[in-house]
Amino acid sequence: MADIIIKNAYVLTMDPDAGDLKNGTILIEDGKITEIGEKTKESAETVIDAKGSLVMPGLVNTHTHASMSLFRGYADDLQLAEWLENNIWPAEAQLRAEDVYKGSLLACLEMIRSGTTSFADMYFFMDETAKAVEESGLRASLSHGLIELWNEEKGESDLKEGKRFVRAWQGAADGRIKTMYGPHAPNTCSDEYLAKVKEEARKDGAGIHIHVLETEAELNAMKERYGKCSVHLLDDIGFFGPDVLAAHCVWLSDGDIEILSKKGVNVSHNPVSNMKLASGIAPVYKMLEKGVNVTLGTDGCASNNNLDLFEEMKSAALLHKVNTGNPAALPARQVLGLATVNGAKALGTETGMLKAGKKADLIIVDMKKPHLIPCFDLASHLVYSARGSDVRTTIVDGKVLMDDYRVLVLDEQKVIEEAQKAAEELVARIKA
């Protein structure tokens, strides 16, 4: 007997061999999809009738800083230096471990509600984020941010903590938690330090999460310091491979794209954050043409200001259509691929596709709302018409985290109240 049967659903499998099902049935057992098709002879403890709804793989957010949810709306519409130096950094300096826990729980709640089933995070007090992930039932790839700033002592101390975190949580929460090394960026860590981090990651068999060329300022600083850009530097020190997740990648040359493609680097495109901070427009159309594994991320709530990947999908499609002058660029199905199949590939998880043998990370989307009527094309609706709030059920690792809009795994009211209180106290400390 299976654990869960979902029946009578439109199914967007994202499996190129299976395509879409008009009236699909999905069996889940021991955290995995065991059968998918039109009908089944099996029975299950829990039967979900998804008539009028759509089942698809859960969305994968490949770049965020979950606990920055506490800074949502704290500082907006400012010049970058003013935003970062006079607002975000002073706020981060006051963050305590318990704040990171409460902010991470709030972010997990928001992700469950908006259909995100796994995410990649780089920040600090990461044990707290890991606890929140464990508790919420989500899947995550977590890393402690390493910010050397050409200070050997700080570099060593960060690396030690990063290594401790990698080893402490690798495979935790029944395998839902993976850990990565998180060297911040090529303009905040020296080339020697980056090479050392790479070596440690290799020893531990862990992936690496890093910011790359988010701003033109980084590009200029790198050229001044090394006479070459971040991508060329990282390539020259043997940093790149399919184990690397590079966030942003806005200021890329055609040569950089060739390198990312050749080395199988995973790119996390963050269109909303890049637009909001006026960082620039990543050459996503070209990256996709060259076969780079492009995925989607929301970045933290201080620069978005939500974690809704449906919004991120639409923003990506719109931005690259207008930027290339080509309304056929980034069609809906391709964009869905970035947020599912490609995201799962980047995080190395057996998810992102509904197929027997894959982990059961999936969402059920209500398709009977006024803004989703009529229905001609499921993919178009998901990218251009739907919102995170249309997700009615969220399942991760075969466990139902939200059932018909009721979150089962967290005390929603308590999470909200504690996050609000933590944020207020944080601001009081900043202003003290």
Place this chain on the structure above:
Amino acid sequence: MADIIIKNAYVLTMDPDAGDLKNGTILIEDGKITEIGEKTKESAETVIDAKGSLVMPGLVNTHTHASMSLFRGYADDLQLAEWLENNIWPAEAQLRAEDVYKGSLLACLEMIRSGTTSFADMYFFMDETAKAVEESGLRASLSHGLIELWNEEKGESDLKEGKRFVRAWQGAADGRIKTMYGPHAPNTCSDEYLAKVKEEARKDGAGIHIHVLETEAELNAMKERYGKCSVHLLDDIGFFGPDVLAAHCVWLSDGDIEILSKKGVNVSHNPVSNMKLASGIAPVYKMLEKGVNVTLGTDGCASNNNLDLFEEMKSAALLHKVNTGNPAALPARQVLGLATVNGAKALGTETGMLKAGKKADLIIVDMKKPHLIPCFDLASHLVYSARGSDVRTTIVDGKVLMDDYRVLVLDEQKVIEEAQKAAEELVARIKA
């Protein structure tokens, strides 16, 4: 005794003299706001406790084609000519009056649910859209589209129908319906025809709704035909004034912006549609600097694909930040102004601001959802974090259209089913 009292609300009045209220009370009587402040001595038949929610002016959608909701997701990700000539036009050719009624009702339902209280529409079978507006309780400025195409007979016939419509519905539905003339665009109507329409509008005291420079193709066609662009041509024939609502205005020169500013023309900026169709990026930052009354529109559902003005606000802010390279461009409060005060000014309605004497068109937004926590800045949350689905109550002309997520004025299930059926039959006719 008042009709409605809303109490315990955060209030974003959008009235520069009043600012925001932390714990506000609003009195509504005979369709108008009669009192607004911290407390009241009055009583009312209906008392709405808005604790934890925010009250703000209803949003104004200054450019849409409501009944195109039936084409939502029908054709996407196509080159413009393929989209328009092989998909949208053949579909429109099969539209019947009853389809326009059903599509308009669906659009009204979606707008009520996402906090839009008035809209401007240019299309055909407009009696049907007017009926839907009357029934749904929304406020609208409606026009029959006039597409002369240098065919005198068609031009006359369209103008006759346009005039009949203007006179038949002006001030209908207790004044909620206003009518306008709707000459389609300067590249689909001759200069003589546009001058004639202007003359008729002047006689009837009606406004004019027109598409202007949506595409580079229009700019090129105008230069070839007249040796000048659409804005200069319209200015030269005395077309412009504060009675004109010009949609899109993407391909403007600095000189065009000067003209629009000097003549008090209202511009409807449609960022999502312009991005989706790759039409280009309107110079909104410059227009605002020059004092042009810029407002927001979603355009029709075939090029968006929803009618959510919250999404349009965020898209506008993001697009012009990245386009100008300035993260401080179009700050949240200014963007809220485009969607409220400026929109109301463009449609000439006594709405868009919460102030004694104004019409009671307002919405209540639930601020206790995970993606709206914590709350430091109401304006930032409305533009960068909220979605249309956070609107819990919608009031137009002092009448509650949606109360705590329950739509009171339409049979939601019936509207949805009939629109779905109409769309399916329409597609069957297209393919026949």
